[in-house]
Amino acid sequence: MNAVRRLEGIDWVRWGIITVPTLFAISSASAVTWPLIVLVAVVSLPVLLHDRTAPPRWLLPAALVLVIAATGALWVLRPSGFTSVSMFGATFYTLRSSGRVASGFAVAAAAGTIIAWAISQQPSWLNALAPLAALIVMVLLAANRRGRVARLEQTELALARAQTATEEHARAAALAERARIAREVHDVLAHSLAGLALNLQGTRLMLVRDGASADTLAQIERAQKLASDGLAEARKAVAALREDAVPVERTVSDLLASYRLDSGARADLVVEGEPRELDAAVGTTLVRAVQEALSNTRKHAAGAAVEVKLVFGTDEVALTVVDRQGRRPPDAPTAGYGLRGMGERAALLEGKFESGPGEDGWRIHLTVPA
The missing domain is CATH 3.30.565.10 (Histidine kinase-like ATPase, C-terminal domain)
Structure with a gap:
């Protein structure tokens, strides 16, 4: 579950650009435009709250496309208002934050709105090209941003892979060195201690046969025990160096x-x-x-x-x-x-x-x- 965060200033600015210009149309609203204004006010809420309520991924892009369509219809019906600001703001935000499918629907809705506005209002060719030029600039800016983000992600991924490779190489070198030391301890120290313990065992039996003193036998037995304990510790050290559980x-x-x-x-x-x-x-x-x-x-x-x-x-x-x-x-x-x-x-x-x-x-x- 995502942690609930506080609304930041950029959230209110983004929501304001998309919603507030449409609210100015309330003063001249009619039976046709009222439903569109209400629709914009409702479907724009995910723009403000999408990080707080953790909605499905499709909800925000769908809401933005609906905002573009509703504000575009208001702009065609009331071209003297500021609803075009809401339409272009929602379009730009969709291009920056959504995937290719949602962006395609947003561009199509905005372009269709511009064409419908041009047909209904019959502006001069310069005024007709201005909204299309603005839409093209938005698409180019969004594409440039996507490319920059993709390059940054590739760079971060390459750095992460390089760091992982370096760490793995260092770990492999350390393990190889520890394995070498473990082999040396096992082949030299452990074998020597095992041989020493066996020789001491034979010496003790010979001394018992020859009737050696109790003090001499005690010393030999103590040395034999030290050799046996040392052999056990050497084996434990080999296992630790190899990171193996005995x-x-x-x-x-x-x-x-x-x-x-x-x-x-x-x-x-x-x-x-x-x-x-x-x-x-x-x-x-x-x-x-x-x-x-x-x-x-x-x-x-x-x-x-x-x-x-x-x-x-x-x-x-x-x-x-x-x-x-x-x-x-x-x-x-x-x-x-x-x-x-x-x-x-x-x-x-x-x-x-x-x-x-x-x-x-x-x-x-x-x-x-x-």
């Missing part, structure tokens, strides 16, 4: 890889359904659930194997994490802060969260809409 299944896989390197235990991921991009809140909830489950496994069942199952359904995503302790764990007296947090995250998404002991380990199950 898929949930890939993030979970990285967490399990870190768990394997950290504990030496088996950690498997099973994905069912067709993986797809998830809402940020849903993805964060799933990843935080896996992180908390692995943290609890490290704390309460160190070295236990972990199985993670991620199921992509039509309307929801289900996550199951089970640590295989080889025995049924005891029931927790109260839910810890981590389990409470997982339940709260699921509740915020109108999902479901279950946690408890299974036959041979602890099990959590999370279902969230997607």
Whole structure:
């Protein structure tokens, strides 16, 4: 809906030029001219109010053509009046503001009026040519204005296209540079960190075999964890540089890889359904659930194997994490802060969260809409 604006001075001037000269004919109005005067007064209202009432596009051109025809008839019937001013004013305004069809009707109505006036009044050839010359000048002025407006629009369009092309070129260059940096980070830093983490894992196992001190093993494990964390951060940086959202299944896989390197235990991921991009809140909830489950496994069942199952359904995503302790764990007296947090995250998404002991380990199950 268009915003209502206040009438400006140019609106009153335009309406006055088209309407007021006709009103002078009221003093000498007859039964024939009264209907024409009333018609001009009524159909000229769109000239004043067309921007305020948002009428159909055809209303203003149609009203102007009617004004030209009515004021032209008044001019033929009362040639001594000022109604010709209204006719020429309406014609000029139509030529400036309307399309080719309305302009054609306006010129035809004005030319027909001039011819009818010349036939009825029999003026000299010079006086007869003067109104036609005025009409021709109006047409030329309107054509010149249309051409100027068209050239300005073409210039603005060309500038807009040039600016868009420049911005797209700059964006493409920036994306290409970011992709190059991402490749370097992935091929050099990420691979180096992955190799370092594996070497540290092998070193830790060798030290355990050779009976190294606990302090030495702790230092190696700390270095291994730093390498694993650095690898995860490097992958996040690559995704950010490429402006790609890291898929949930890939993030979970990285967490399990870190768990394997950290504990030496088996950690498997099973994905069912067709993986797809998830809402940020849903993805964060799933990843935080896996992180908390692995943290609890490290704390309460160190070295236990972990199985993670991620199921992509039509309307929801289900996550199951089970640590295989080889025995049924005891029931927790109260839910810890981590389990409470997982339940709260699921509740915020109108999902479901279950946690408890299974036959041979602890099990959590999370279902969230997607």
